[in-house]
Amino acid sequence: MTLTTIRRQLTFLVVATILLILVAFFLPLVATVRSISADDRVTQAAVEAEGLVPLLMREEPETLELSLQSLAAGDTDTFSVFLPDGRVLGDSAARSDAVRLAQRGYSLVAAAPGGREVLLSAIGRHEGPIVVRAFVSDAAMYEGVTEALAMLALLGLLLLLIGVLVTFLLGTRLTRPMRELAEVSRRLGRGDLAARARGGGAAELVEVAAALNYLARRISELVKGERERVADLSHRLRTPLTALRLEADLLEDPGERAKLNHTIDQVESTVTDAIKTVRGGDSGPGRCDAAVIVAERMEFWTVLAAEQGRAISGEIATDPLPVAAAGADLSDAFDVLISNIFSHTPDGTNFSVTLAPRPGGGAILEVTDDGPGFADTRVRRGRSGGGSSGLGLDIVRRVTEFSGGRLTLGSAPSGGALVRAELGPP
Known part of the structure; x- marks a missing residue:
């Protein structure tokens, strides 16, 4: 799992948690706000309707009509008065079942098409109960609710953005030490033994950084000691x-x-x-002309081959063939290949050396012989089927791979050994 994936999953977790909290909080809040707004508006209409009750007891219908018109002019609600004789004062309204129930002396709030009706039953100057009806539309009951919910939604969005920002900062703080550890590991892998982790973050990451630094110091000490021993041995x-x-x-x-x-x-x-x-230490691959190096070494080995009765065939390119290998390394690798022929084949065994350009740059060095061939075509350091140390072909392998190429072992058409060394361009 990459650090980017960790940060992405952490952000997704926090965002999902915040959204669940907001949904669990927002949905009940919407219902509560709507209910409170509707109850307030119905209560206000009921209070206004109760203000008409005293008029019912002392005013004539004509005077009551004027009062209803005045009340309706300054309000969005509609008011109606149902008299015992069947007349309806104020706004016209149907005599619903709720109105009939109110005429029996009950005061109630009932649902009606498009809103709610508040019904008050009172005793006036007329025979029988009088019903005062105030109708509150849905638009009036929920006026301002949309704006309030929009403000709440904006507040929730703001909280979500803050949560994402905090998650990003937290993720950066958590993954920065991990990225540093990964970078130090890559530098150590590239051979930079001076790389060290500063440490930081959680206690576990600090412990990992300390262990990595200790490992780097031990590797540096071991490599330094090994170089000193090799240098001393070479000097001896x-x-x-x-x-x-x-x-x-x-x-x-x-x-x-x-x-x-x-x-x-x-x-x-x-x-x-x-x-x-x-x-x-390792300073990276060098550069040389493979055609020049191979031609120079062939002059040396040609004399020895003539003394042992070995015929040499093949073709060596005369045009420059720059490769990503030091001249000394390529010379040693070539000497290893030819010396193996002299060491593991009898006198008079012929061999061939071919040097040609490599597609894409570099060179291809191919050496074949008419000897018994390889018993094992795998290059394994320290192991050899010919009774040698097994380090020769490994030296050739390291030179070719360090240049960006590869080493291949196989069988020649004559049944002997075939070594194909591909050298990469500088």
Whole structure:
């Protein structure tokens, strides 16, 4: 699960919780606001209707009619008075079942089409009860409710936005230490052993950061110690090389002496490069012209091949072939491939060397021989089916993969070994 997914899920959880709370709060509130608004408006109409009762006891119908007209002019409600003789004063209204019930002496509030009617039963100057009816429409009962609910909805939206903002800040605070730990891990994986986590956030993350820093320090110490040991070992090789050079100077044949000194110079150069490499650490892939390096090494191996009766075939490109490998590394890798042929095949075994451009840049180096071939085409460091240390082909593999290419082992058409090394471009 990525950190972005964690933040997204945390935001979704908080938003869903806030929405549930708002819905659980808003729906009952809507019903309450509507009920309160309707009750207030009905109560107001009932009070106004009760104000007509004293007039019923002392005024004539004509005077009462004028009072009803005056009352209706200043209000949105409609008022009607049902007299015992069947006349209706004020606004015209049907004599509903609720009105008939009020004529029996009951005062009530009843639902009516489009609103509610407030019915008051009173005794006036006329024979029988008089019913005062006040009609309150739905629009009047719920006037202002829409605006109030809109304000509540805006308030809920504001609370939701605040919740999202708080969640974003909280998610950032929680995931920032995780992102830092992930970045430090990636830097360590790229070889930056100086990377350290600052720590922060929850106690568990602080503990993880401390453990990661401890691991980085231990890796740095181990790598440093290993480099020192390799450098010391490489430096110790200078002593036998010096002795070997003194022995070479005692040779009487100038040609043999020059040949042996040239070989010693190459070995000493390789030892020096190894010391520089382990002292300086990995500095990334180098760059060289594969055509030049392979051509130079072929001059050396051609002489040895002629002495052992080995025929060399193949074609080496003459145009520049830049690859992402140091010249010394490519030279060592090539020497490993050819020396394996001399070590694991009998004298007189022919071999072929081909160097060609690689599609997309780089070069393809292919070495085949007419020997017995590979017993196992897997490259495994420290394991070999030929009685060797098993490090040679692993060196070639690391050079090719570090350049962005790959190493492939197979069988040649003659049944011998085939090694295909693809070298990536700089």
